[in-house]
Amino acid sequence: MAFDENDNKLWLSGNEAIALGAWEAGVKVASGYPGTPSTEIMGNLVKYDGVYGEWAPNEKVGLEVAIGASFAGVRSFATMKHVGLNVAADPLFTAAYTGGRGGLVVLTADDPQMHSSQNEQDNRNYAFAAKMPMLEPSDPAEAKAMMRTAFELSEQLDTPVLFRITTRVAHVKGVVEKGEPVAGAEAGLEKMPAKFVMLPGNARMRRIEMEKRMAAARELAETLAENRTEEGAGPRGFICAGTSYNYVKEAFPEAPVLKLGMVWPLPEQMIRDFAASVDELVIVEELDPFLETHIKAMGIDCHGKDMIPNQGELNSFLVRKSVEPDSVGELFAPLDLPMRPPNMCAGCPHRGIFYGLSKMKDVFVSGDIGCYTLGFLPPLSAMDSCVCMGASVTIAHGMTKALGKEGEGKVVAVLGDSTFMHSGMTGLLNAVYNESYATVIILDNRITAMTGHQQNPASGKNIKGEPANAINLEKLCESLGVPRVVVVDPHAINATRKVLKEEIASPEPSVIISRAPCALLPEVVKAKNPPCSTNLENCTGCRVCVGLGCPAISWHPLTAEQAVERGYKEKQKGYAMITEVQCNGCGQCAELCKFDAIGKRGEN
Amino acid sequence: MKQSGNILFSGVGGQGILLASELTAYAQLQAGFDVKKSEVHGMAQRGGSVEAHLRYGERIYSPLIEPGTADILVAFEILEAVRYLPYLHKDSAVVVNTQKILPPAVAQGQMEYPDNILEELTARSINVVAVDAFAVAKEVGELRTANVAMVGAMSNFLSVAPQVFLDVIDSKVKPAFREVNKQAFEAGRKLVYN
Numbered sequence: 001m002a003f004d005e006n007d008n009k010l011w012l013s014g015n016e017a018i019a020l021g022a023w024e025a026g027v028k029v030a031s032g033y034p035g036t037p038s039t040e041i042m043g044n045l046v047k048y049d050g051v052y053g054e055w056a057p058n059e060k061v062g063l064e065v066a067i068g069a070s071f072a073g074v075r076s077f078a079t080m081k082h083v084g085l086n087v088a089a090d091p092l093f094t095a096a097y098t099g100g101r102g103g104l105v106v107l108t109a110d111d112p113q114m115h116s117s118q119n120e121q122d123n124r125n126y127a128f129a130a131k132m133p134m135l136e137p138s139d140p141a142e143a144k145a146m147m148r149t150a151f152e153l154s155e156q157l158d159t160p161v162l163f164r165i166t167t168r169v170a171h172v173k174g175v176v177e178k179g180e181p182v183a184g185a186e187a188g189l190e191k192m193p194a195k196f197v198m199l200p201g202n203a204r205m206r207r208i209e210m211e212k213r214m215a216a217a218r219e220l221a222e223t224l225a226e227n228r229t230e231e232g233a234g235p236r237g238f239i240c241a242g243t244s245y246n247y248v249k250e251a252f253p254e255a256p257v258l259k260l261g262m263v264w265p266l267p268e269q270m271i272r273d274f275a276a277s278v279d280e281l282v283i284v285e286e287l288d289p290f291l292e293t294h295i296k297a298m299g300i301d302c303h304g305k306d307m308i309p310n311q312g313e314l315n316s317f318l319v320r321k322s323v324e325p326d327s328v329g330e331l332f333a334p335l336d337l338p339m340r341p342p343n344m345c346a347g348c349p350h351r352g353i354f355y356g357l358s359k360m361k362d363v364f365v366s367g368d369i370g371c372y373t374l375g376f377l378p379p380l381s382a383m384d385s386c387v388c389m390g391a392s393v394t395i396a397h398g399m400t401k402a403l404g405k406e407g408e409g410k411v412v413a414v415l416g417d418s419t420f421m422h423s424g425m426t427g428l429l430n431a432v433y434n435e436s437y438a439t440v441i442i443l444d445n446r447i448t449a450m451t452g453h454q455q456n457p458a459s460g461k462n463i464k465g466e467p468a469n470a471i472n473l474e475k476l477c478e479s480l481g482v483p484r485v486v487v488v489d490p491h492a493i494n495a496t497r498k499v500l501k502e503e504i505a506s507p508e509p510s511v512i513i514s515r516a517p518c519a520l521l522p523e524v525v526k527a528k529n530p531p532c533s534t535n536l537e538n539c540t541g542c543r544v545c546v547g548l549g550c551p552a553i554s555w556h557p558l559t560a561e562q563a564v565e566r567g568y569k570e571k572q573k574g575y576a577m578i579t580e581v582q583c584n585g586c587g588q589c590a591e592l593c594k595f596d597a598i599g600k601r602g603e604n
Numbered sequence: 605m606k607q608s609g610n611i612l613f614s615g616v617g618g619q620g621i622l623l624a625s626e627l628t629a630y631a632q633l634q635a636g637f638d639v640k641k642s643e644v645h646g647m648a649q650r651g652g653s654v655e656a657h658l659r660y661g662e663r664i665y666s667p668l669i670e671p672g673t674a675d676i677l678v679a680f681e682i683l684e685a686v687r688y689l690p691y692l693h694k695d696s697a698v699v700v701n702t703q704k705i706l707p708p709a710v711a712q713g714q715m716e717y718p719d720n721i722l723e724e725l726t727a728r729s730i731n732v733v734a735v736d737a738f739a740v741a742k743e744v745g746e747l748r749t750a751n752v753a754m755v756g757a758m759s760n761f762l763s764v765a766p767q768v769f770l771d772v773i774d775s776k777v778k779p780a781f782r783e784v785n786k787q788a789f790e791a792g793r794k795l796v797y798n
Contacts, residue, residue, distance in 0.1 A: 003633035011633060115644045139640070139667070172667040173629065173641040246665040317670040331672045332689045335724055338715045340616065340683070340707040342652035371650065379712055546712055551651050554706050555713035574713065 008178040014169040017140035017176045018107065019044035021147030026184020027051055027077045028102070029069035031062035033422065034451035035081030036116040037170035038109035042079055043454070046463050055454055055463045058389070058422040059084035063091045063106060067160075070100030071196060072187045075151050082110040082123045083388065087423070089126070092160070096130045097206040098196050099158035099213075102185055103151035107163045109170050112286045113313040116450075118369065118388065120311070122287035127162050127264035128294075131210055133217050134162040134264040135226065136242040140174040146261060148179075149226060157213050157220075164263070166286065168243040168313065218265040226261025229274055236323075237278030239271065239291060239302075243314070244284045250316035251323070266294055275300045282307065282323060286314050344374050346552040347519035347529070347584025350443050352490030353414065355548055355588070356497040357382040363504060364399060364407075368392035368415035368424070371450045372443050375414070379549045383414070390415070390423030396438035397431045409505045413440045417473065418448035418456040425480065431509050432481040439503045440482075440511045443490075444473060445518040453521065477511045484510035491516055493588045519584045529585035530600050532578050537567065538597035539575040545589040545598060552582035553589060608637075608661030610669040611758070614688050615680025616705045617654050620751030624678065625656040627755050630772040632660040635764045642667035653684060678758045680737075680751070681705050686721050689728075696730050699758045699796070701737040701750065733757065735795045740788055746781070749788035756792025766793060 003009055012020065018041050022030065030053040032042045046053035056062035059080040069076035080088060085108045092106065108126070111117040127134035135150050137143035143165060154161040194202050221227060232255045238248045241260040248257060258274040260266070275281050275295075281302040283292040292304030307322045308314070321328045344351050354375035357365050367373055367383035368391065376383040385395055396413035403411070415424045420442050428440055448454040455461045460470035477485045484506060488496045496514070503510045517524050531552075546555050557574040564570050578589070578598065590598040613625045625641060632639045637660040644655070657669045671690045677698045679685030685700040692698070700722065709715040725732045740753035752773070759769055766789075773785050 003630075003636075011629065011639075138665075167644065168642060168667055171643055173639075174664075174667070175633070175638065243667075246667065249665040250670075315668045315670060316666045317672075329672065332692055332728060334690050335686055335721075337683055337687055337718065337721075338707040338709050340651075340653040340687075342617070342650035343708055345650060374650065377708075543713075549708065549712065551708070551711065554711040557713055 003175065010176045010178060011173060012140050012144075012176045013040065013171060013173050014137075014140045014143045014165055015040035015171070016044050017144040018147055018165070019048070020176070020178070021144035022077050022105070023048040023051055024144075024179050024181040025103075025148045025151040026075050026182045027151075028074035028184055028187065029066065030054075030077040030079065031056045031065035032079035033057070033059045033062055033084055034448050034454040035084050035109070036451055037111060037165075037167045038079050038081045038084075038107065039451045039454065040170075041107065042463065045077070053463055055456060057457050059088040060091060063088040063095070066104055066106070067091060067095050067100065069187075070102045070104040072101070073185055073190065074102040074187045075184045076102055077105050077107070079107045080109070081117065082108055082121055083117065083119065084108070085123055085126060087389070092126070093130045094198055095160045096132045097198055097203055097210060100154070100160065101190065101192075103154035104160040105147070105150045105154060105163050106160055107165065110164060110166045112166055115167055118386065120287060122290060123162075123164055124263055124290040125288065128290075131214055132159050132162055133157065133262060134164055135261060136164045136263045137169055137261065138242055138245045138259075139169060140172060141176045142261070143169055144176050144179075146226060148182075149224075153220075157217055158209075159213055164242070166243055214265055218268065221262050221265055221267035222269055224262055224267070227267050227270060228259050228261075229270070230257040230259060232256035235279035236282060237274060237280070238282050238284055239274065239295065240284040241291065242286070244286055244319075247314050247316040247319045248284050251320035260291070263291065266291070268298060271295060271298065271300065275302070284308055284314070284319055287311070341377060342374060343377065343549065343551055344371065345519050345584070346550050346582050347586040349445055349490045349514065349516035349519070349586070350375060351380070351548055351550065352493045352496050352588050353441060353443060353500070353514050354380040354382040355493060356500045357412070357414070358547075359497065360500070360504070363410050363412055366392045366396040366399065366411065366413045368413070368419050369450075370416040370419055370443075372414060372416060377549070379547050389419055390427055393424050393427030393431060393438070393440050396440070397427065397434070397436040400436050400438050401434075408437055408507060411438045412504055413438055415440070415442060416449070417442060417444040417446065417458045418454075420473070421457045421471065425476065428477065428482065428511070429480050436509045437507050438509065439506070440509070442473060442511060442513045444513050444515045447518050447521060449518045449520070453518070473513050477513075482511050483508045485513065486510070487513045487515055489516055490514045491586045491588055493591050519586065524584075531580040531583035531585045532587060532590050532598050532600055533580055534576065534578045535597045535599065536575055536577065538595050540595050540597070541568070541572040541574050541576070542595070543576065544592050544594070545576050548589055548592070550589065552579050552584075553577070554579065609659070609675045610673050611658040611676045611678065612669055612674040612688060612691055613656040613658065613678045613680075614684040615654055616684060617651050619654070619680040620748065621654050621656055621680060624751040624755050625658055627752070627769065627772050627776065628758070629658055630776060631762075631764050631768045632658070634768050634772065637661060638664045640664045640667040653687065655688070676758060676761050678754055680754060682721060683707065683717070686724055689724065692725070692730055694729055697761045698725055698730055698732045699754065699761070700732060700734050701754055702734050703738055733796050735792065737792065740791045740795065744784050744787040744791060746784045746788070749785050752785045752788040753792030756789035757796050759789070759793055760796040766790070
């Protein structure tokens with residue numbers, strides 16, 4: 001039974017499987033904003049024929065595009081990470097009233113443990129709050145199959161359907177079976193104002209429909225194949241969904257399990273029957289006591305968060321240990337080792353800006369979401385806040401209003417090109433309108449880098465890498481009314497520092513566009529910028545280049561004896577060296593070195 | 605033939621861990637196992653510690669290896685081998701590349717890279733096989749094959765026939781790099797006699 005790709009079997013990540021599932025379900029229009037762990041869904045979906053897919057500037061836009069396509073009669077799909085659903089919550093809650101014409105599925109990729117996120121909110125709560133069904137698969141194979149169920153439910157119940165995955169579904173690979181694609185309805189105009197125009201009079205009518213629909217969904221949940229009881233032995237039974245199901249099956253393989261594929265609304269009779277069939281009921285779920293709360297509200301006695309952690313990811317070990325603390329053996333204890341946190345890459349253009357900011361100790365740097373959030377880490381340590389997408393600009397503005405004169409020349413916002421497009425520009429508009437003195441630095445590296453190089457409205461290419469209209473950031477800022485817009489090359493590190501000082505000191509709102517492509521962009525890698533190299537005999541051990549925190553530069557300590565042996569002064573504590581294979585030749589360190597100890601290879 | 609097992613891959617972003625774990629997964633699939641693999645993308649890639657969990661058996665539910673149950677640890681860097689000690693058990697095999705990549709605090713001179721740190725593993729009677737995958741890669745003339753050399757070394761601890769790995773390389777690696785990767789696999793495999 002060897003794995004054979006000719007046998008309709010594929011080895012796919014959850015995200016690849018979801019893209020395949022959406023295509024097989026006949027999706028015609030999809031829109032999303034990149035966000036770990038959801039990003040690869042859109043990237044893979046646009047590879048299939050017959051699907052229009054796009055990167056939207058933010059999740060609200062993406063969801064509204066999908067709602068529009070549904071209103072035009074086709075199956076449509078919006079993808080985002082968990083915090084993206086906060087941005088898209090406005091259309092979400094009202095789309096629950098309108099429903100659509102074509103099936104509409106909204107995917108939220110949650111990130112328990114915050115592998116790459118600023119919070120670990122549990123988006124199952126949205127299904128309850130917005131009153132719409134939510135499906136949650138446990139692995140790639142289920143994720144693919146459930147996509148079709150999600151679209152069918154959406155059309156059957158006339159509602160958007162939420163589809164929740166977590167990191168351990170999105171970025172897990174498993175065996176998936178290909179299916180037969182369905183054609184999906186064709187688009188066509190049809191006016192349905194009573195359903196689509198949410199004036200209070202219409203909305204009140206739809207509100208009634210919504211309750212009827214949720215009652216129908218609860219009924220349907222009782223027989224949905226995705227909700228199933230797995231018989232077992234022993235007095236203890238488990239209710240679980242999503243990745244938690246996998247952990248329960250590994251930790252307690254013999255136990256009876258009620259596996260929920262639809263996590264909202266709940267199959268109440270099924271739960272009552274299961275609860276009655278076991279002596280002890282344990283709800284195993286990551287993050288919030290979502291199932292537990294609703295099951296307890298049904299009057300059913302169960303264990304849940306009294307045993308299972310309510311923070312971070314679970315795994316089979318944690319589940320076993322939480323339920324039966326005495327069953328786990330001794331482990332080797334971890335050793336105290338130097339940590340290896342992520343770091344801005346060698347040749348990263350952001351480093352030039354953060355180096356400058358790190359020298360301005362009395363300036364508050366209001367940061368944002370992207371690779372550049374790593375500017376927080378030592379040795380640069382040049383970020384003082386980071387809350388959510390686009391908030392750098394607005395938080396900086398709020399600070400200026402609170403600080404008044406006191407804060408002049410001391411408040412700066414830093415955000416990337418994609419984040420600026422996402423939700424930074426409305427904040428900038430506010431800063432101009434309400435007369436801020438904050439300086440906004442747009443780190444324009446020509447790409448959405450953090451999530452793995454997705455295009456955006458300023459990058460000049462669409463999701464497929466084809467040429468597209470490119471927003472001109474300078475003109476955009478000028479047209480928003482910013483009186484001072486300056487473009488700098490962040491690799492020219494001294495000139496950049498000068499501009500930073502001038503603009504931050506200015507009493508008017510100003511924008512600095514720091515423009516240089518991400519060092520990992522294929523065209524930059526291909527250009528093979530010659531690396532820098534160290535003239536070790538000239539190094540005085542001043543450590544200025546080490547202060548950049550570049551992974552290609554390392555410090556090598558010396559004893560007095562070793563220093564003399566190498567021809568250095570006795571008091572020299574060490575020397576810095578560039579690892580040429582890691583160096584991308586950005587030249588920031590060479591410009592900083594006052595002793596001619598660093599130069600481009602071949603020039604020194 | 606062993607009916608199930610857990611292989612943990614660890615290293616630093618950019619070392620080719622993804623491809624190494626992919627090739628291993630395909631080989632286990634060809635051998636008839638159910639396989640699941642978990643990795644973390646996003647911020648973890650920016651030069652930080654990277655890990656991939658691979659589990660195989662008749663039916664795999666959880667994509668995550670439990671602490672204390674990694675049968676094989678394939679570490680692409682010395683510190684990244686020792687960091688995963690809590691995942692090991694006394695019969696684990698650790699295949700470790702002798703490369704050192706300095707963590708930021710070491711590169712900036714605030715901490716030292718610990719000496720002889722692999723002794724922490726051998727002192728606990730864990731079977732440690734240290735290989736110079738870079739030297740193998742240099743020998744075959746393509747530095748980017750160090751990861752496949754590691755797969756070759758690791759393959760000694762699996763029941764899957766080496767030919768299965770070579771076939772997987774044939775079907776999954778770009779034509780221009782096939783031969784050199786097969787050479788790296790075979791050279792890596794010869795580094796270990798168990």
